[in-house]
Amino acid sequence: MMRVLVTGSGGPAGRALIAMLAERGLDVLGADMAPVMGLPVPTRRLPAAADPLFLTELGALVESESIDLLVPTVSEELPVLASAVARELWPHACGVVIGEADAVRAADDKLVTAQRLRAADVSVPRFARPSQLSSVVEATSWWGAPIVLKPRVSRGGRGVHLLSSDRDLDWRMIGDDQIVQEFAPGIEYAPVVYRPRAGASGDVTVVLEKSAAGDRIRRVEAPDVAALALRAAGALGLTGPVDVDVRRDPAGRPVVLEVNARVGANVGLAPELVDAMLADHARLAQETGPAWVT
Numbered sequence: 072m073m074r075v076l077v078t079g080s081g082g083p084a085g086r087a088l089i090a091m092l093a094e095r096g097l098d099v100l101g102a103d104m105a106p107v108m109g110l111p112v113p114t115r116r117l118p119a120a121a122d123p124l125f126l127t128e129l130g131a132l133v134e135s136e137s138i139d140l141l142v143p144t145v146s147e148e149l150p151v152l153a154s155a156v157a158r159e160l161w162p163h164a165c166g167v168v169i170g171e172a173d174a175v176r177a178a179d180d181k182l183v184t185a186q187r188l189r190a191a192d193v194s195v196p197r198f199a200r201p202s203q204l205s206s207v208v209e210a211t212s213w214w215g216a217p218i219v220l221k222p223r224v225s226r227g228g229r230g231v232h233l234l235s236s237d238r239d240l241d242w243r244m245i246g247d248d249q250i251v252q253e254f255a256p257g258i259e260y261a262p263v264v265y266r267p268r269a270g271a272s273g274d275v276t277v278v279l280e281k282s283a284a285g286d287r288i289r290r291v292e293a294p295d296v297a298a299l300a301l302r303a304a305g306a307l308g309l310t311g312p313v314d315v316d317v318r319r320d321p322a323g324r325p326v327v328l329e330v331n332a333r334v335g336a337n338v339g340l341a342p343e344l345v346d347a348m349l350a351d352h353a354r355l356a357q358e359t360g361p362a363w364v365t
């Protein structure tokens with residue numbers, strides 16, 4: 072039976088994915104940097120992605136546990152793992168659910184994401200580097216209030232600020248590790264996409280809509296959001312599971328806020344995404360043998 076290792080097993084995406092894989096009768100192992108309680112499968116400890124031993128220890132775990140398929144769910148792990156695979160520093164006979172390195176790095180950086188999507192005519196809120204503006208008031212004079220200031224590389228909504236004035240703020244102190252974005256006030260969606268690898272057909276897109284308070288999420292039919300999410304993943308060159316954040320602008324048009332190159336916390340609402348991922352990797356394993364990551 073296929074053995075699957077899911078990293079970030081204590082996080083929302085890891086937990087949701089593990090439940091779905093276990094439901095499908097797969098032999099699942101979790102891994103996390105912190106001890107994890109209450110999972111239906113065993114878990115091992117791993118160093119953080121920034122730790123120099125991360126890849127070595129992950130590789131050792133894959134070997135000692137005879138893992139067939141590795142699914143990372145931690146954002147920080149993605150560029151590290153994608154680069155290792157690209158440079159053939161991942162000598163393990165195990166599939167890895169990860170996009171191509173350049174695409175994964177672009178998705179990791181909200182500024183690069185916005186630049187690439189805009190260049191490909193995929194709608195995004197207007198944006199700038201902080202150094203291109205002199206104050207909040209200048210930004211709001213262009214785009215209206217409030218504006219969004221957030222880190223280019225971050226997750227979990229950390230460091231996201233809505234700003235309407237320059238009160239208590241010295242704009243010169245804000246570095247270009249942040250991105251300034253126009254605020255999209257409309258309905259928020261969390262579409263999930265699966266793009267098969269190596270040009271195979273069979274994209275899957277499921278649109279999820281968040282409640283205004285952000286506490287509930289449900290499946291909806293929103294073809295314009297689905298099309299935008301799929302185009303965003305394609306424009307970045309991502310394959311595999313892609314979790315997109317979308318909101319509607321004041322004119323009701325959907326715009327992409329950011330793109331995550333992995334399964335997200337809401338994967339439980341999109342079982343067809345998990346099925347597409349498993350089918351894609353079964354196909355790849357059959358076509359190219361066990362060492363089919365590169």
Ligand SMILES: Nc1ncnc2c1ncn2[C@@H]1O[C@H](COP(=O)(O)OP(=O)(O)OP(=O)(O)O)[C@@H](O)[C@H]1O
Pocket residue numbers: 196219221225226227228229231252253254255256259316318328329
């Ligand atoms: N330009 C924007 N317009 C409207 N809302 C925004 C905008 N940017 C961010 N937000 C709000 O802040 C939330 C977090 O922003 P974003 O997704 O860009 O950052 P994140 O830290 O990667 O979040 P997560 O990991 O939770 O997806 C969004 O889900 C959205 O509700």
Ligand SMILES: [Mg+2]
Pocket residue numbers: 316329
């Ligand atoms: Mg987000």
